Amino acid sequence: MSVLVLAETSEGKFKKSTFEVTSYGKKVAEQLDTNLVVLAINATENETLYKYGAEKVLNVSDEALATFNAKTVANIVKQAAEKEKSTVVIIDSNANGLYLAPLVAVNLNAGFASNVISLPSSTSPFVVKRKAFSSKAFNNCEISTEVKVIALAKNSYGVFENEVSGTTESFSPEIASSNLTSESIEQTTGTVTIADADIVVSGGRGLKGPENWGMVEELAAILGAATACSKPVSDLGWRPHSEHVGQTGKPVAANLYIAIGISGAIQHLAGINSSKVKVVINTDAEAPFFKAADYGIVGDAFEVIPTLIEKLKEF
């Protein structure tokens, strides 16, 4: 028996979410009194996963897997799960993961829960908490099949070190080709992508025009943050669509989300409310964002942001 985690890589390096999914998988393995196995495809630093509790890394290395192909990867996960007799398979709830996880569940005849935010509250029956309706509601989901597939919501568990003496084993599954490909292009104007960012600095229509984004980018650069925007801002062409966050844009689950000149419409909040700490800067004290935010500054962005930048530069 084992718990199997699928690692996600970008240019051979593990994404931060992989460390969270591995930390989570280790804890689930402990609950089930079994081992944690991580399946890594075209990864170059497998040993880093030992730090987060991976007792075994199954390393698949194949040029044919350079482009993400959900059906092909789902088939590899199936082979790995069968080889390792995995009863729980854990995948990150990002775009590729949510595409892949149901296919894995079908392959393994397994029950599936997406957007999971907790460790199993009980392993027999197997019950996990998941978020629903854009995080407006939560439900406890019992998975009664022998094999269970879980997609873990980003930033819901955290990254925990749990050093083990792991081993890496080369794994050569059958790689069936499929035309179900998806190319994931992470665009960013800064150095950090929205999906990987710990901090996101986001601007709305309150910034008046694209010419005023210099201060948003400067603030983001100082904080090592990704830049994002509300839907109207990308619709107006002030910023690229890849920066649009919200219900119909990218979801954000950052540790810190700074909203500048964004009113806090329900469709915007739906996409960002998984962020841990939300800060709003808005001239209108009645803006709905203040009800959702942890901290708020009622003020003009054109005064507040330059002051903030100045103060941060002093550190």
Ligand code: FAD
């Ligand atoms: P506004 O609502 O115009 O707000 C601008 C804010 O800036 C105001 O609160 C104002 O007080 C403040 N402000 C003005 N001047 C300053 C200043 N100098 N300093 C500081 N603050 C200032 N929106 C999204 O963002 N993401 C989505 O995914 C999304 N999906 C949608 C899906 C549907 C089906 C629909 C119908 C709408 C969707 N929307 C989405 C749009 C959403 O309803 C809002 O219209 C949008 O979020 C508002 O963007 P905003 O806050 O930038 O602009």
